Amino acid sequence: MNIGPTIKVAFRALRRNRVRSALTSLGIIIGTAAVIAVLSVGQGAAVMIQSQIGSMGSNLLLIFPGSMNNGGVRSGSGGQQSLTVADGETIARECPNIVALSPLIRTGNQVVYGNNNWSTSIQGVTPAFSRVRNWNASSGDYFTEADVRTGARVCLVGATIVTQLFLDENPVGQSIRIRNIPFRVIGVLEPKGTAAWGQDQDDTIVMPWTTVRRVLQHSPFSNVNNLMVSVASADDIATATRTISAILRQSHRLQEGSDDDFTITDMAEIAKTITSVSSLMTLLLSVIASISLLVGGIGIMNIMLVSVTERTREIGIRMAVGARQHDIMLQFLVEALALSLLGGLIGAGLGALAANVVSRVNHWPVLVSVQSIGLALFFSSVIGVFFGFYPAWRAARLNPIDCLRHE
Amino acid sequence: MVIDIQHIRKVYHVGEVDVTALDDVSLSVERGDFVAIMGASGSGKSTLLNILGCLDRPSSGSYRLDDIEVSGMSPDQLANVRSRKLGFIFQNFNLLSRTSALENVELPLLYGKPTGHAARHRKALAMLERVELASRVHHFPGQLSGGQQQRVAIARALVNEPAVILADEPTGNLDSRSSSEIMKLFQEVNAQGLTIIMVTHETDVAGFARRTLQMRDGRFI
Ligand SMILES: Nc1ncnc2c1ncn2[C@@H]1O[C@H](COP(=O)(O)OP(=O)(O)OP(=O)(O)O)[C@@H](O)[C@H]1O
Ligand SMILES: [Mg+2]
Numbered sequence: 001m002n003i004g005p006t007i008k009v010a011f012r013a014l015r016r017n018r019v020r021s022a023l024t025s026l027g028i029i030i031g032t033a034a035v036i037a038v039l040s041v042g043q044g045a046a047v048m049i050q051s052q053i054g055s056m057g058s059n060l061l062l063i064f065p066g067s068m069n070n071g072g073v074r075s076g077s078g079g080q081q082s083l084t085v086a087d088g089e090t091i092a093r094e095c096p097n098i099v100a101l102s103p104l105i106r107t108g109n110q111v112v113y114g115n116n117n118w119s120t121s122i123q124g125v126t127p128a129f130s131r132v133r134n135w136n137a138s139s140g141d142y143f144t145e146a147d148v149r150t151g152a153r154v155c156l157v158g159a160t161i162v163t164q165l166f167l168d169e170n171p172v173g174q175s176i177r178i179r180n181i182p183f184r185v186i187g188v189l190e191p192k193g194t195a196a197w198g199q200d201q202d203d204t205i206v207m208p209w210t211t212v213r214r215v216l217q218h219s220p221f222s223n224v225n226n227l228m229v230s231v232a233s234a235d236d237i238a239t240a241t242r243t244i245s246a247i248l249r250q251s252h253r254l255q256e257g258s259d260d261d262f263t264i265t266d267m268a269e270i271a272k273t274i275t276s277v278s279s280l281m282t283l284l285l286s287v288i289a290s291i292s293l294l295v296g297g298i299g300i301m302n303i304m305l306v307s308v309t310e311r312t313r314e315i316g317i318r319m320a321v322g323a324r325q326h327d328i329m330l331q332f333l334v335e336a337l338a339l340s341l342l343g344g345l346i347g348a349g350l351g352a353l354a355a356n357v358v359s360r361v362n363h364w365p366v367l368v369s370v371q372s373i374g375l376a377l378f379f380s381s382v383i384g385v386f387f388g389f390y391p392a393w394r395a396a397r398l399n400p401i402d403c404l405r406h407e
Numbered sequence: 408m409v410i411d412i413q414h415i416r417k418v419y420h421v422g423e424v425d426v427t428a429l430d431d432v433s434l435s436v437e438r439g440d441f442v443a444i445m446g447a448s449g450s451g452k453s454t455l456l457n458i459l460g461c462l463d464r465p466s467s468g469s470y471r472l473d474d475i476e477v478s479g480m481s482p483d484q485l486a487n488v489r490s491r492k493l494g495f496i497f498q499n500f501n502l503l504s505r506t507s508a509l510e511n512v513e514l515p516l517l518y519g520k521p522t523g524h525a526a527r528h529r530k531a532l533a534m535l536e537r538v539e540l541a542s543r544v545h546h547f548p549g550q551l552s553g554g555q556q557q558r559v560a561i562a563r564a565l566v567n568e569p570a571v572i573l574a575d576e577p578t579g580n581l582d583s584r585s586s587s588e589i590m591k592l593f594q595e596v597n598a599q600g601l602t603i604i605m606v607t608h609e610t611d612v613a614g615f616a617r618r619t620l621q622m623r624d625g626r627f628i
Binding site for chain 1: 491
């Protein structure tokens with residue numbers, strides 16, 4: 001039998017039961033939409049995390065004071081004396097695979113410019129910070145080692161500060177006040193965007209660590225929130241971690257067998273963990289979405305069985321005028337396929353739409369890929385054929401005379 | 408000999424009981440014959456006709472159609488035989504509802520020798536003209552009278568140019584005027600060489616046939 005009339009008959013049968021067809025497709029629509037949305041958001045998240053790894057700075061090690069093993073209790077920032085700027089200098093001197101190292105002392109304050117004020121985080125670092133975090137000044141310049149030595153009242157501001165505090169006027173050369181102390185803005189940091197953990201990285205001010213300690217905190221100590229180390233290559237990370245650990249244990253005079261009083265974190269490792277967690281989530285949600293697709297398929301099978309029973313007489317008439325088993329089979333398979341493919345198409349559209357809404361609302365990159373749409377359509381067709389097969393086979397196997405006698 | 412059945416038996420198993428609907432029936436029909444089969448209700452006429460029409464299989468016996476043994480054929484082979492050689496007409500017309508007269512007549516062409524859409528259309532139209540329904544081609548069965556519906560069914564049975572027409576009480580649901588119209592149509596196509604085997608309860612309808620056979624309790628008498 002020609003495929004043209006078969007398709008025509010299938011669509012006529014579906015149109016005859018519009019509501020029923022729509023409800024039957026609903027399972028497939030929801031399933032496909034969910035699969036597309038989940039895959040798109042998941043792929044978007046993967047892309048975002050990849051770019052985060054880059055923006056964090058390559059081959060970054062973070063050294064925190066306090067041990068992971070001391071019961072998980074770590075006193076607040078500044079309370080720990082175990083890690084100091086001097087430790088950083090020792091590491092920079094003695095560890096061979098290090099490219100750059102900067103201490104980080106973090107504080108938060110109200111910042112005033114003219115009549116505007118803004119509350120932001122302040123990071124005290126050395127010029128090596130630029131190298132470590134892969135974070136250059138988009139205009140102006142970083143401060144120098146000399147500024148660090150003297151504790152100069154200079155700073156660089158992030159892109160968010162420019163918009164919020166300076167209302168987009170050029171801040172370089174301007175003076176801002178923190179705790180009523182004037183600071184000269186010498187540069188603007190390149191925009192970095194939102195971090196994987198949701199923090200706006202551009203909402204920050206960077207200045208020499210000495211300035212933070214002495215001018216803002218009036219503190220004689222040089223303990224740090226963490227030390228940021230950039231290692232030459234990914235292959236050197238393991239060696240560097242071991243060397244740094246040895247250096248610190250020695251300079252802290254830790255006894256053999258006692259716990260470390262510091263923790264070294266590999267950022268690439270963390271990024272990898274986040275990626276694997278997010279892809280696991282994507283997988284899990286995809287499985288749930290696929291189950292909906294499966295349930296949709298069962299719905300199609302159910303309705304096709306009903307359809308075969310309802311149209312037994314029609315099957316008999318077709319057989320009486322010469323339809324062979326595969327003609328009847330094809331008829332019902334095409335009908336099931338039309339139901340699922342139509343559902344798949346609508347679902348793919350809705351899924352792509354949902355993914356875009358998610359990206360608009362959450363400012364989250366969403367990737368609706370051709371592959372994921374192709375995959376969803378492929379699966380919905382497979383489901384249509386798979387679940388349509390049994391009803392179609394039952395229809396084809398019927399006896400012509402039994403069909404004609406069917407009431 | 409277009410139809411030749413020998414010692415056909417048909418036994419239905421209903422629960423524990425065996426019902427013998429056909430009991431050793433033999434029948435030969437020459438090409439161009441017009442046979443009416445009569446007999447009491449339940450005597451096995453429909454059963455015989457369904458077997459002749461390859462819609463049902465005999466329990467035993469041989470059936471040669473156009474000198475080909477069909478009793479052992481597979482369902483698809485039987486479908487091909489129905490498509491090429493047989494036209495069936497039912498008491499209740501058995502048209503596809505919600506499908507126009509034209510499409511009903513086109514239906515056998517879909518399953519027959521592969522033809523284009525235009526050719527199917529042309530053939531079906533010509534056949535509807537042949538049964539004087541040219542003005543009703545786009546009507547649905549529900550919009551046609553009983554006699555008109557049966558004429559659509561006849562057009563459908565004729566459209567594949569079969570060797571044999573099998574009609575089970577074709578006038579059973581029609582008034583006497585429509586009945587004689589249908590019978591005149593049968594006589595016309597029979598005169599052109601088509602073999603017709605028809606079951607009927609009405610003697611005057613049987614009168615249109617060339618010969619009449621009587622059945623009782625699953626046998627010819
Ligand atoms: N599907 C079936 N299952 C069981 N018994 C059947 C079946 N079809 C027919 N019979 C039996 O076979 C016998 C012949 O039936 P058939 O329909 O051939 O009679 P008929 O001569 O066509 O009768 P009528 O003139 O009323 O149409 C009857 O006794 C009937 O009960
Ligand atoms: Mg009967």
